[in-house]
Amino acid sequence: MRGLLPSIVLWLLGIIATFALLTGCSTGRKPTHPVVGKLMVDDSPATNAIITLVPVDPSNSNSVNPTGLVQADGSFHFTTYKPKDGAPEGEYIVLVDWTRVDPKTKAEQALVSSRYCNPKESDLRVRISSGMTELPPLSIRSIVSERAGRGYRSR
Numbered sequence: 001m002r003g004l005l006p007s008i009v010l011w012l013l014g015i016i017a018t019f020a021l022l023t024g025c026s027t028g029r030k031p032t033h034p035v036v037g038k039l040m041v042d043d044s045p046a047t048n049a050i051i052t053l054v055p056v057d058p059s060n061s062n063s064v065n066p067t068g069l070v071q072a073d074g075s076f077h078f079t080t081y082k083p084k085d086g087a088p089e090g091e092y093i094v095l096v097d098w099t100r101v102d103p104k105t106k107a108e109q110a111l112v113s114s115r116y117c118n119p120k121e122s123d124l125r126v127r128i129s130s131g132m133t134e135l136p137p138l139s140i141r142s143i144v145s146e147r148a149g150r151g152y153r154s155r
Contacts, residue, residue, distance in 0.1 A: 029081055030064065030088035035128055037135035038074040039096065041112060042142050045074030049098035049112075053078065053126070054119045056091040064088060070098075074137075087128045094124035094138065111142055 039046045049070040055063045066087035068076035077084040096116040099108045115121035126135050 032066075032080045032086040032088055033128060033130055033133060034084070034086040035066070035068075035078045035133045035135065037068075037076055037126075038137045039070050039076060040074050040137060040139045041098065042145050043139070045072060046070045046096070046098050046112075047072050047074075049096055051076055051078075052095040052097070053087055053092035053128075054095060056093060056125070066092075086133075089128050089130055091125065091127050093119045093122050094126055095119060095122055096124070096138075096140065112140060113143055113146060116140065 037051075039049060039051060041049070047070055051068045051070065053066045055065075057063075064080050064087075066078040066080040068078045070076045078087045079085060080087055094116075095118075096112055098111040100111060101107070102109050116124070124138060124140070127133075
């Protein structure tokens with residue numbers, strides 16, 4: 001009987017593994033699609049800004065918030081589950097968080113209006129489609145430009 005027990009356990013593990021492979025080991029993850037874009041603030045790259053996508057439809061219980069880090073040339077890629085995997089299809093509100101630390105006071109200072117950190121106030125929207133999505137360039141104004149009276153403009 002002792003020799004039979006390990007065989008039964010191995011046989012059951014094989015059946016479970018086969019079933020898991022056949023059912024696809026569903027993780028509940030939404031399929032993602034590669035997304036690239038560019039963020040400019042006052043016509044300059046917003047280096048190190050963090051971009052977050054928030055689904056327009058907040059009632060989606062399976063919603064995710066893809067994020068991207070803006071590179072020195074203004075480009076970014078979105079990450080949802082693993083680096084640069086993109087974002088699920090859908091319509092999103094774009095949030096932008098761009099700060100710097102003041103060298104004198106060591107306090108963090110926002111470089112763009114706080115409206116870009118609030119999904120109820122941000123007017124930036126994008127649509128992610130199946131396959132590769134190249135977003136049109138996003139262009140916003142800095143707090144300094146807005147305070148100087150140059151106004152706000154989004155492309």
